[in-house]
């Protein structure tokens with residue numbers, strides 16, 4: 001008797017559940033289990049691989065129910081542009097969904113990356129964009145300090161005298177210094193760099209789909225002594241120490257009007273607002289979230305990108321040699337490459353574009369959220385749905401790229417060796433940094449750092465395989481999984497030219 005009642009209750013619950021969460025005019029997608037949706041069919045740490053498989057079957061807009069959430073996956077550049085950049089869609093589909101990270105780590109979606117779409121977000125984003133433009137690309141002082149950091153990097157590699165080395169710790173340290181310079185106007189010391197990396201590592205572990213999903217559904221688990229609870233507590237401890245270091249110490253030594261780095265730019269804005277009687281808008285917690293944003297978004301993305309590109313170049317020595325020839329032609333060997341050389345170095349630009357396409361190390365970007373019901377490609381996307389941008393499939397679609405699994409920088413050049421114009425279909429299909437109103441704020445900074453690191457290294461050193469052992473494959477399908485992909489650890493040799 002009990003079994004019959006239980007069955008009746010379960011069937012009723014299922015019917016109710018399906019009715020409440022039903023989507024009118026469903027987009028195609030994988031089959032779903034009650035309550036769990038398609039979660040059991042997903043390889044959660046290699047989500048991009050599962051979604052790629054389904055995108056080939058179900059098309060560029062598909063619906064994957066994850067738990068009770070409708071998740072729409074967009075897998076072609078044309079549709080990404082329509083959804084996130086076109087009028088009629090861009091004010092609806094550029095929200096960020098509620099997530100564990102946004103709520104518990106980013107202090108209720110403060111800051112830019114996880115900020116809810118609206119006026120405060122738009123103002124924060126503008127400040128970040130202008131601040132990065134000022135400090136990241138244009139300001140001579142930052143450029144000079146960045147060059148000093150690169151000189152240190154070159155020196156430490158020269159000291160290795162052509163021995164095998166692991167590029168990961170050296171790049172990590174150097175890029176952490178750059179972020180330190182950007183935020184505070186000065187380099188970070190060893191212990192601060194460690195702290196930044198400890199924060200980043202735990203952040204990345206928590207950002208993993210499976211961990212995020214479980215913690216979002218059962219937030220009390222963050223207090224339980226299981227691995228994800230421990231990761232959360234390590235992350236919170238690192239966050240507190242980062243805030244003590246970058247926010248509290250900096251505020252104590254802040255002199256109005258001074259601009260030691262981006263944090264001072266924010267303090268200046270805050271004090272201007274206060275003197276105008278507007279204390280509501282730029283709060284201390286927003287400034288703290290802003291600092292976290294720069295570290296979270298700016299460091300691992302660039303470090304992993306460079307690690308991927310170096311590995312690809314180890315496998316393509318012909319590209320290293322062509323870049324070297326271009327450097328000799330444009331820069332010479334007397335001075336270091338600088339950002340003003342970039343527009344006259346099309347081959348180097350093509351290598352960077354092609355490497356970022358080929359590896360697509362941020363395969364699914366950051367999820368978007370729908371603020372209202374909206375029709376897209378004949379399907380209704382209901383309010384509250386999540387949207388995943390599937391850059392991985394977009395960048396490896398044979399219909400666009402022909403031979404997507406070949407690393408071929410020349411695809412971005414015309415017959416005269418010049419870069420294809422920005423409106424060319426291939427350039428338009430390259431969406432490494434997203435598109436529309438949430439496009440990456442650090443795109444210019446990231447591309448200019450990658451340019452400076454690569455050209456400086458190639459001007460000074462020849463790229464060689466390690467003497468001991470072999471290098472792992474540069475095929476991105478073999479890379480270590482996660483929200484940001486990276487290759488298996490590898491050794492390389494750089495010999496002074």
Ligand code: HEM
Nearest residue numbers: 112113297298301302305365366433434438440441442446
């Ligand atoms: C190779 C390096 C990088 C890659 C591949 C990358 C990629 C991305 C992607 C795909 C997005 C999501 C776009 C969307 O939601 O539609 C994003 C957002 C963002 N990125 Fe980057 N990024 C990189 C470096 C950086 C750097 C260096 C910074 C800053 C220092 C940065 C700051 C941000 C911020 C603040 C957002 C959130 C924008 C928003 O929500 O409005 N990124 N990035």
